Amino acid sequence: MFTRTESLKEFIRYYPVVTAIICIHIIIYLLTVIPLFPNSLIFEKLAGVNLYIVEGEYWRLLSPIILHSGFSHVLFNSFSLVLFGPVLERLLGKTRFIFVYITAGAAANIATLILEPLTYIHVGASGAIFGLFGYFAAILFFQKELLSRENSQIILTITIIGVIMTFLQPNINVTAHIFGLIAGFLIGAASLAKGRTSSSSGKSGGLPRIRHSLKGVPASRLAVWGIIVILAILGFLAR
Numbered sequence: 001m002f003t004r005t006e007s008l009k010e011f012i013r014y015y016p017v018v019t020a021i022i023c024i025h026i027i028i029y030l031l032t033v034i035p036l037f038p039n040s041l042i043f044e045k046l047a048g049v050n051l052y053i054v055e056g057e058y059w060r061l062l063s064p065i066i067l068h069s070g071f072s073h074v075l076f077n078s079f080s081l082v083l084f085g086p087v088l089e090r091l092l093g094k095t096r097f098i099f100v101y102i103t104a105g106a107a108a109n110i111a112t113l114i115l116e117p118l119t120y121i122h123v124g125a126s127g128a129i130f131g132l133f134g135y136f137a138a139i140l141f142f143q144k145e146l147l148s149r150e151n152s153q154i155i156l157t158i159t160i161i162g163v164i165m166t167f168l169q170p171n172i173n174v175t176a177h178i179f180g181l182i183a184g185f186l187i188g189a190a191s192l193a194k195g196r197t198s199s200s201s202g203k204s205g206g207l208p209r210i211r212h213s214l215k216g217v218p219a220s221r222l223a224v225w226g227i228i229v230i231l232a233i234l235g236f237l238a239r
Contacts, residue, residue, distance in 0.1 A: 004082060011086075017094045018085035021101070022078045024066050025125065029074045032067075043067070043123075048109055051118040061113070065105040067123040077125045084132055084158075091146065096191070104131020104183040111179035122173045127180030133159045134184025142192040 004011065012019045028046075031037045048064035049057075068074035089097045108127025112120065136155045139146050147155070159181070166177045 004086070015086040015089050017089050017097050017101075018081055021066075021085070021125075022081055025068065025074050025078050028066050029068055029071070033071075046123075048112065048120075048122040050113050050116060050120045053113055054118065061106055061109045062102065064109060064123045065102070065125050065128050068125070069123050073124060077129060080129050081125075084129070084136070084155075088132055088135060100131060100135055100184060100187050101128045103187060104128050104134065104180045107131070107183035108173075108176035108180035112173060112175045115175050122176065124173065124176075126173065127176035130162065130177050130180035131184030131187070133162060134181040134186075135188035136184075137181075138185050138188025138192055142189060 006014060028042070032039045032042050046060070046063040046067045048060050053060045068077065085097075088100070092100065105125065105128030108130070109122075112122055112127075116122075133155070136147075137159060140152055140155065144152060162177070163181070166172055166174050
C-alpha cells in the first residue's frame, strides 16, 4: 500500500491532488531560489509570521503550508506525501483529502499562533502531513479493517518515529507537528464515527460498520498511543 510501483504517468492519473500539491511545493521552491524572481519577497509575503497574522494578514495561516526553507525541507515533505498521501487520496476521495490536508495544516498554524511568541516565523507542510498521520491513527482506532496488519504497523512506527524526531531535530515547529497530528486524528475520528469516508477503491459510499467508542480497542494499541501522547506532552513542556 505504501510502496509506489506506478509509473509517473499512472501516479499523476491516480493521485491528482497529491501530484498537484507536490508540483506547488516545487514551483514555489524554485521561485525562492532562482535569481530571476523576487525571492525574499515571496518569503516576506507567504511565511507564517505571528506578528503579521495578529495584525490582519490571515492568509499566513495557510500560505506557510506551500513554502519551504530549503531543498532538503521541500524534498522531505514532498517525499512524505508521495509515500503516504496516495493511500488517503484514494480512500477519502479528492475533496475530502484536500479538506483533511488543509484543515490539519491550518490547525497546526493556528496552534503556532496561539502558543508561540509574536516574533515566531515558520514555513513548511509538516503540520498538514502530520495531519495525514493523525487520520491514519484514527483509522487504526475506529476502522482498522481498512488497513492490513503490516500497513498498520508501518503507520504506527512512522508516527512514533516522527513524534520522537520532532523533539530531537533542531529548527522544528514542534507545535505544528503535534497539533497537526491531533487535528488529523480528530477529523478522522469524527468522519469515521459518522460513516462518511470513502471505500479504499476511491469510490464514494459508506464504510462497514465502525466502532463508535474505544470499547473493544486492544489494550496494546491504547498503550502505544498513550505513550505517543505522553512523549508529545513531555517533549513540548521540556522545550
